[in-house]
Amino acid sequence: MYCGSSTLSKPKVSIIGVGPGSSDWVSPASLTAIEQSDWIIGWELDFKPLGKLPDGKRIIFQTCADYKQIIEKTALEAFSAHASIAILKTGDPLIAPAGLEDLKRIFNKFDMRIIPGISTIQLTAAKVPVSLSDCQIFTYHPLPHDGGRDLRLKRKRMVFALERGFNLLVLTGVRQSPKQTASFLIHAGIDNRTPCLVCQNPGQLQETITRCSLEKLTNLNFDWQSVLVVINGKSPFKASACNP
Amino acid sequence: MYCGSSTLSKPKVSIIGVGPGSSDWVSPASLTAIEQSDWIIGWELDFKPLGKLPDGKRIIFQTCADYKQIIEKTALEAFSAHASIAILKTGDPLIAPAGLEDLKRIFNKFDMRIIPGISTIQLTAAKVPVSLSDCQIFTYHPLPHDGGRDLRLKRKRMVFALERGFNLLVLTGVRQSPKQTASFLIHAGIDNRTPCLVCQNPGQLQETITRCSLEKLTNLNFDWQSVLVVINGKSPFKASACNP
Known part of the structure; x- marks a missing residue:
């Protein structure tokens, strides 16, 4: 029983x-x-x-x-x-x-x-398209108030993932915009011509897609509900963001 | 017009x-x-x-x-x-x-x-639970017939991801079982006590969950529709697979 x-x-x-x-x-x-x-x-x-x-x-x-x-x-x-x-x-x-x-x-x-x-991560990866198994996912939402420890860890992981051939899928937060991520990556030595895609408000009526270089991204503003893809030329999966 | x-x-x-x-x-x-x-x-x-x-x-x-x-x-x-x-x-x-x-x-x-x-990757991550931003995703389905090139790349990425504090989410394929992945990881120097979770047939009526060490996994057989999670103690996100 x-x-x-x-x-x-x-x-x-x-x-x-x-x-x-x-x-x-x-x-x-x-x-x-x-x-x-x-x-x-x-x-x-x-x-x-x-x-x-x-x-x-x-x-x-x-x-x-x-x-x-x-x-x-x-x-x-x-x-x-x-x-x-x-x-x-x-x-x-x-x-x-x-x-x-x-x-x-x-x-x-x-x-x-x-x-x-x-997730908005999936909707955005589908626009490039890139496989999730060739990407590293990052989220700035929420970004904890811990004196920057979490942000430093994520930024270290980003450079590392790019060096290893992965694409980056970055969920924007109110305290970290695609512009800030782009500036950091260029400062860290990533090629400023690296192709990117930003999906603003993924899955919503006001969804927009922007394809540009990391350099161009440093001058653009997006809603906090955005996902940035940094596309890695070294990835074994050929992404096509620059050949729409 | x-x-x-x-x-x-x-x-x-x-x-x-x-x-x-x-x-x-x-x-x-x-x-x-x-x-x-x-x-x-x-x-x-x-x-x-x-x-x-x-x-x-x-x-x-x-x-x-x-x-x-x-x-x-x-x-x-x-x-x-x-x-x-x-x-x-x-x-x-x-x-x-x-x-x-x-x-x-x-x-x-x-x-x-x-x-x-x-995906079955998401259903399985939800069982642990682990965040996808603290995981690296691998798929052996399909594993191309390329003389082992793709498998070698994925295995290199696995050891690397574990060393960097990520959990592994591994989609089993007909040609690569959780047992084979476990044997490889132990051989590559990963601690054989590392906790794992296998979700067999995720999302289906016959779904089963197995929680065990990497060592134990080398003796277990699963359906080809399975997802293996290798849980990294070093991950900043504390996974709870061993404390159900």
Whole structure:
């Protein structure tokens, strides 16, 4: 006879990728996971791909003022109420490590699962196109306030990845623009003629594609919701960004 | 007045990711792209996530005997007939570079676009969980018959990625099993106690998860549809595969 286990009695938290911003990219798996949850939490932007707010659920919005505190508060309340939680994430929750690590700590008494989503990284790689296995992914969103330690690690990894023949896929953050990345790479000795592609607002109505050199990029401004591809001539996979 | 361009008159080919194998992961964007195409081509396995064959389309199956020739033949026929083609790909077309490069060559007279899908790589990373920006992705599917050149490059990249603190996400192929990868890594000097996770048949009913050391892995057999994660203790993102 099956007697159950303590794992079964834990409340559930699902971290759900809802894709880059339109309903076109929300998988049935993500919709089912939302339907199976009691409370739904996210930024207003994270609810946008759903079209409308889910019926019959407690909806909790994160804002700039309280986005960290409200997650901690909700976790405590949900644990007491044994409520299941869906945490919505634009794109794919697997792209932003800092957020994921925080959630693992906050929900350590919950049964946690992650539902991947289509990311802006994938949409942008598809425009070049480059294979993800010939790329190194970087995210500046969020970039932690740690005196620049995380940024220095990522920049070291970038130069290294280019030297090893990889393309770079860089998710822009509010504190690091494609312009800043381009300036750094040129300063670090990367050829200023290196071809790049920037997809601004990937998957949204106002999506734009810019193809130019690293040098040209140092003079261009983009929305914080952009992905930069630095295309490596040495990659065994021939990218075609300069031959559209 | 808008007068059109030669680009507009090219026939269209869409390379469409349909996710890891069940309808749960097929995005509305992929379904729309299939609906907008005249001919649909893929392996029998690639049609499985759709549940049933799309109505009112010419359906072309690839098989072991003719999978390359039939793509070339279909491209020629479709160009003459000005038919739009959907090429279905299990998972995400951006994961397998060799296939993508061939398609770019074969369909060079077409207007090509890629619709990303959820990959088994993402489903497996979600099980650990590890962030994709702390991983290097490898695929042995397909592994070209090139005297081992591609395999040697990938193995060199693997040791390198581990030394630099990355986790490895390795898509198994028929010619390279997790066991072979584990044996190679131990031989190359990687600690045989390094924690690993294997997701066999990700996203399918018969999905299984195995957590063990690199050493243990050298004695285990898995289906060719498996993803291996080699978890790097040095990664700044603390993975939890050994603390389920």
